[in-house]
Amino acid sequence: MYRYDEFDHRFVRERTAQFADQVRRRLDGTLTEDEFKPLRLMNGLYLQLHAYMLRIAIPYGTLSARQMRRLADIAERYDRGYGHFTTRQNIQFHWAQLKDVPEILEKLAEVEMHAIQTSGNCIRNVTTDQWAGAAADEIMDPRPWCELLRQWSSLHPEFSFLPRKFKFAVTGAPNDRAVCRGHDIGLRMHTNEAGEPGFEVMVGGGLGRTPMLGKTVRDFLPVGELLPYVTAIMRVYNRFGRRDNKFKARVKILVHDLGLDAFKTEVEAEYAKGDHEHEVEVSGDELQRIRAYFAPPAYEDLPERDPEHDRRVFQDKDFAQWVRANVAKHKVQGYAIVNVSLKPIGGIPGDASAEQMRAVADLAERYGKGEIRVTHEQNLVLPHVRRQDLHALWQALERHDLATPNLGLVTDIIACPGLDYCALATARSIPVAQAISRRFEGVARQDEIGELKIKISGCINACGHHHVGHIGILGLDKQGKEFYQITVGGSGAEDAAIGRILGPGFAAEEVPDAIERLVQGYLKGRNDRTEPFLAWTRRVGQQELKEALYAAA
Amino acid sequence: MPLLKKGVFVEDAWIFVADDVPIPSKGPIVVGLDRLEAEGDAIAPARRLGVRLKAGERVERLAPHLQRLDLVALEFPVFSDGRAFSAAAMLRKRMGFAGEIRATGQVRVDLHPFMRRTGFDAFQIEDDARVLRSWRDADIAVDLAYQPDDATRDGPLPVWEARRRHRREAA
Numbered sequence: 001m002y003r004y005d006e007f008d009h010r011f012v013r014e015r016t017a018q019f020a021d022q023v024r025r026r027l028d029g030t031l032t033e034d035e036f037k038p039l040r041l042m043n044g045l046y047l048q049l050h051a052y053m054l055r056i057a058i059p060y061g062t063l064s065a066r067q068m069r070r071l072a073d074i075a076e077r078y079d080r081g082y083g084h085f086t087t088r089q090n091i092q093f094h095w096a097q098l099k100d101v102p103e104i105l106e107k108l109a110e111v112e113m114h115a116i117q118t119s120g121n122c123i124r125n126v127t128t129d130q131w132a133g134a135a136a137d138e139i140m141d142p143r144p145w146c147e148l149l150r151q152w153s154s155l156h157p158e159f160s161f162l163p164r165k166f167k168f169a170v171t172g173a174p175n176d177r178a179v180c181r182g183h184d185i186g187l188r189m190h191t192n193e194a195g196e197p198g199f200e201v202m203v204g205g206g207l208g209r210t211p212m213l214g215k216t217v218r219d220f221l222p223v224g225e226l227l228p229y230v231t232a233i234m235r236v237y238n239r240f241g242r243r244d245n246k247f248k249a250r251v252k253i254l255v256h257d258l259g260l261d262a263f264k265t266e267v268e269a270e271y272a273k274g275d276h277e278h279e280v281e282v283s284g285d286e287l288q289r290i291r292a293y294f295a296p297p298a299y300e301d302l303p304e305r306d307p308e309h310d311r312r313v314f315q316d317k318d319f320a321q322w323v324r325a326n327v328a329k330h331k332v333q334g335y336a337i338v339n340v341s342l343k344p345i346g347g348i349p350g351d352a353s354a355e356q357m358r359a360v361a362d363l364a365e366r367y368g369k370g371e372i373r374v375t376h377e378q379n380l381v382l383p384h385v386r387r388q389d390l391h392a393l394w395q396a397l398e399r400h401d402l403a404t405p406n407l408g409l410v411t412d413i414i415a416c417p418g419l420d421y422c423a424l425a426t427a428r429s430i431p432v433a434q435a436i437s438r439r440f441e442g443v444a445r446q447d448e449i450g451e452l453k454i455k456i457s458g459c460i461n462a463c464g465h466h467h468v469g470h471i472g473i474l475g476l477d478k479q480g481k482e483f484y485q486i487t488v489g490g491s492g493a494e495d496a497a498i499g500r501i502l503g504p505g506f507a508a509e510e511v512p513d514a515i516e517r518l519v520q521g522y523l524k525g526r527n528d529r530t531e532p533f534l535a536w537t538r539r540v541g542q543q544e545l546k547e548a549l550y551a552a553a
Numbered sequence: 554m555p556l557l558k559k560g561v562f563v564e565d566a567w568i569f570v571a572d573d574v575p576i577p578s579k580g581p582i583v584v585g586l587d588r589l590e591a592e593g594d595a596i597a598p599a600r601r602l603g604v605r606l607k608a609g610e611r612v613e614r615l616a617p618h619l620q621r622l623d624l625v626a627l628e629f630p631v632f633s634d635g636r637a638f639s640a641a642a643m644l645r646k647r648m649g650f651a652g653e654i655r656a657t658g659q660v661r662v663d664l665h666p667f668m669r670r671t672g673f674d675a676f677q678i679e680d681d682a683r684v685l686r687s688w689r690d691a692d693i694a695v696d697l698a699y700q701p702d703d704a705t706r707d708g709p710l711p712v713w714e715a716r717r718r719h720r721r722e723a724a
Contacts, residue, residue: 007697007712014695021692022663030687038633039663121633151699151712157670158642161635238639239611275647285720286713 001064001371002147002293004112012109015116015155019043020102027099042122042160044115045101048423054096055118056108060128060146060170061089061374065361068372070111072357078104083357085342085350087414087465088167089127089374090118094421122160123153123234126168129177130375133294134337134383136329140189140197142172144291145226152227159234163241164249166234167206179376179492181205181214182468184251185230190220197223203233203263204255207462211498212252215260217267224284232271240266297369297384302334306388321443322394322405336387338368340380340397341404341412345441346434349415350378359400367393376465377414377453379407409446410454410519411437414465418458418475419482425458427475427482432456432511439512440519449519452533455490468492470534471515472499482508488518488545489537502546514549521548555685556655557676565677567603567624583626586610593618605657612640612648619650627673629658638671645672662691670698670708 004012019039026036040046044055056071063071071091075083078100079093086092096104108114118125126146133141149168153159159166169183180186186202198220205214221229237251240258255263313320328337340360342350352360360380364372367389368382375381380402385393397403406412413436416422418429433456440446455469459476466472472487483505490499506514519533525544526536537545556565569583570576576584576592581601584592589604596602603624606612615625625644627637637656644650655675656668661684665676678688698709 005716007715011695011697011699011712014697018693018695025687025691030683030690035632035661035663121635154699155666155695156700157667157698158638159635160667161633161638161664235639239636243634243636273647285717289716 001062002059002143002290008112008151009109011154012112012114012116015114016102016105016109019105023098023102038120038161041120042117043105043120044118045096045098046119046423048094048421049419050421051094052096052098052101053092053094053421054101054104054115055086055090055092056113056115057118057125058090058113058374059150060126060132060143061130061376062143063372063374064111065365065370065372067111067113068357068361068364070107070113072354072361074104074107075354075357082351082353084348084417085352085374085378085380087376087378087416087463088118088125089130089376090125091374092417094417116154117160119165121162121164121166123156123162123166123168126150126153126170127178127183127376128170129173130373130381131177131328131337131383132172132373133296134330134335135173135175135177136331137175138173138331139191140172141294142170142187142189143294144287145187145189145223146170147290147293148227148287149230159238162234162238163243164246164251166237166251168230174494176492176494176496177375179465179468179496181496182207182465182492183214185233186214187226189223192220199223199226201229201233203267204252205496206250206252207465207467208250209247209460209462210250210252211462211467212256213496213498214252215255217260217264228274229271232267236263236266236270296332297371299332299335299384300386302386302388304333306334309387309390312391316391318405319391319394321447322403323390325405325409325447326403326407327390330384332384334387336385336390338382338385338390338393339375339407340382340402341406342379342402343406343412343437344401344404345411346438348430349413349433352380356400356402359396359402363393363396377412379412405443406446408451408453410440410449410452410515411446413437413454413456414469415456416458416463418456418464422458424461425475426460426477427458427484428508429456429458429464429475432473432475432484432508435508435512436515439516449523450529450532452519453492454515465492466490467498468496469499470537471518473511476505478505484508484511486511486514486518486549488549489534491534495534500542502542502549517551518545518548521545521551554680555678557678557688558674569605569626581623583624586614589618590614593621603653603655606637606640608634608636612643615644615650616648619648622650622652624653624655624675625650626655626657626677629656629660629664632659632661632664635667638667641668641671641673662688662693666693666695666709670700 025031046053079095084092126149128142167183169178170187171178172189182205188200201218202214241254242248326339369384373381413433415429415433419425453470455465456473457464457466468490474485485505487499491497572585583603601623605626656673657677696709701711
């Protein structure tokens with residue numbers, strides 16, 4: 001894991017003091033709320049329905065056990081004993097007091113954390129594959145590049161007052177677990193014919209009210225050119241992105257309005273001016289320094305199979321189900337990636353209590369080399385666990401209600417906070433997620449249905465990623481009543497697609513039945529068990545999907 | 554309007570000439586971009602001349618006039634509009650402009666570190682007691698920055714440069 005050096009520490013301390021002063025000036029009236037707003041947003045502080053919400057950055061979703069414990073302390077002391085993990089791999093506390101925020105930020109700084117640029121019209125927290133450094137299918141570790149981008153984008157003098165927010169995602173694996181095409185800039189690492197490392201650069205993805213998939217502006221950018229090249233993209237966006245209408249201000253609209261070719265021409269012309277060369281120098285020795293922090297942990301030489309583990313899988317079907325659903329293949333023999341579900345049946349997606357956070361921290365130290373990841377699907381990951389420890393770990397997770405065996409299944413639902421918390425929301429998300437989760441409670445049935453990603457947003461801003469859900473649910477307000485539109489066939493993976501609307505929406509209480517009918521349609525209509533829900537939606541016509549969704553009860 | 558340069562409030566000798574007003578017969582003047590292009594050649598070469606750019610106007614248009622210019626004023630129509638940061642950075646780094654770059658419009662103290670680091674060296678502040686108070690008493694100093702900074706030599710130390718020095722000393 002990356003560790004702060006003296007300079008990173010000093011930077012965050014100074015930034016914390018600076019924000020404390022801005023809070024002081026807001027409280028004494030020197031700053032108006034209008035002036036304070038962009039400043040507090042740059043520090044992750046939102047004014048919501050009931051209180052301030054503080055969003056804390058978890059750079060590329062990586063946490064140490066110590067940091068997780070500190071989040072637990074903050075949850076207890078300044079919130080109501082829990083925190084909410086988000087689709088941007090961050091954590092939010094929904095009940096913060098403005099006067100406490102400087103103190104919270106100081107406590108975060110002590111464990112090398114901050115809330116810098118978790119909101120506002122600036123470059124947001126960089127996200128990546130939650131299995132980075134561990135996944136069996138990984139080509140290159142994206143984390144050193146994420147850290148480089150984190151540093152480069154922190155209080156960037158030119159790009160901190162952009163037309164709109166700006167999000168980066170990076171993947172080092174062909175299976176995209178980071179929704180790269182759903183970000184303003186998506187970077188996919190791969191190698192060229194000569195075996196040299198580089199990035200496919202995708203620009204202009206984004207969900208929100210105008211969902212668009214990112215378009216490729218460079219198939220292969222040598223890794224060393226990353227910072228100068230993204231600087232060129234950012235400059236084109238900062239200068240020419242629309243500022244007259246915040247709903248038309250994301251870079252996706254600029255790419256769309258100019259057209260991909262004209263946008264590319266602008267970027268390449270800016271890049272060709274070549275006066276960002278100092279930043280190339282930076283990435284050489286600095287990258288070496290950063291990379292050293294991401295050296296693989298000390299793995300033991302283990303056999304691929306562990307007879308004791310195999311015996312337990314054979315004997316204990318609950319354990320076997322959890323292994324099947326929540327454990328993924330590690331790149332090192334004898335190790336496994338453990339996904340810790342934050343989606344208990346009927347629970348609030350992504351919520352964790354202080355007690356659960358501490359439990360995960362303890363288990364990470366005991367079984368997982370002290371490392372924890374947060375996923376954009378609002379779960380946690382222990383990336384390096386010995387196969388032989390899986391059973392003991394599972395038992396411990398069970399005791400804390402953290403072993404729901406549903407990763408990627410129908411009850412592993414993404415949901416934004418919705419109208420229960422959010423000032424922008426038009427409908428509630430959480431109760432809908434809870435109702436669907438209860439409806440599909442049975443493990444055997446979930447298993448029968450197989451991979452099915454449901455994503456729920458409580459308004460068109462799409463924080464719940466509904467556009468890229470295999471089933472997407474969008475909560476709207478129709479003459480004062482909550483009303484849910486259902487889309488089908490979206491994907492945030494390497495086969496990215498925006499879901500299609502099939503017809504009229506549903507009242508909240510009708511949603512579980514509607515999902516049930518779609519699932520029934522799939523179970524009846526699929527070729528066989530090897531055809532997942534998403535593939536089925538793509539194979540059959542709109543008519544068949546409609547018939548399933550609107551079938552008479 | 555109060556003008557801040559190098560940390561102190563100074564007299565402002567420059568006359569900002571509105572587009573529909575005749576150019577005064579003497580004194581240093583700042584004109585709009587269109588006027589610079591149309592009438593720039595007619596202004597006596599010895600006279601000090603500046604130009605003001607609106608946020609949407611392309612800084613590249615200044616290229617043929619840079620030799621002639623002593624001042625470029627860049628506008629922040631609202632303080633969340635960051636286009637002038639790119640314009641200043643391009644003027645300093647790409648176009649090599651060494652004259653005054655002045656921030657105008659909603660020039661707030663919390664933008665000052667970003668402005669300084671992109672090359673602004675003069676700050677024209679609204680004559681408003683509350684705004685001026687924040688320029689006097691805000692504590693906004695961050696004396697480290699991650700981005701290499703060659704727009705200003707007196708800006709914060711770039712972290713990457715600090716690390717490089719640190720490594721050299723350790724070696």
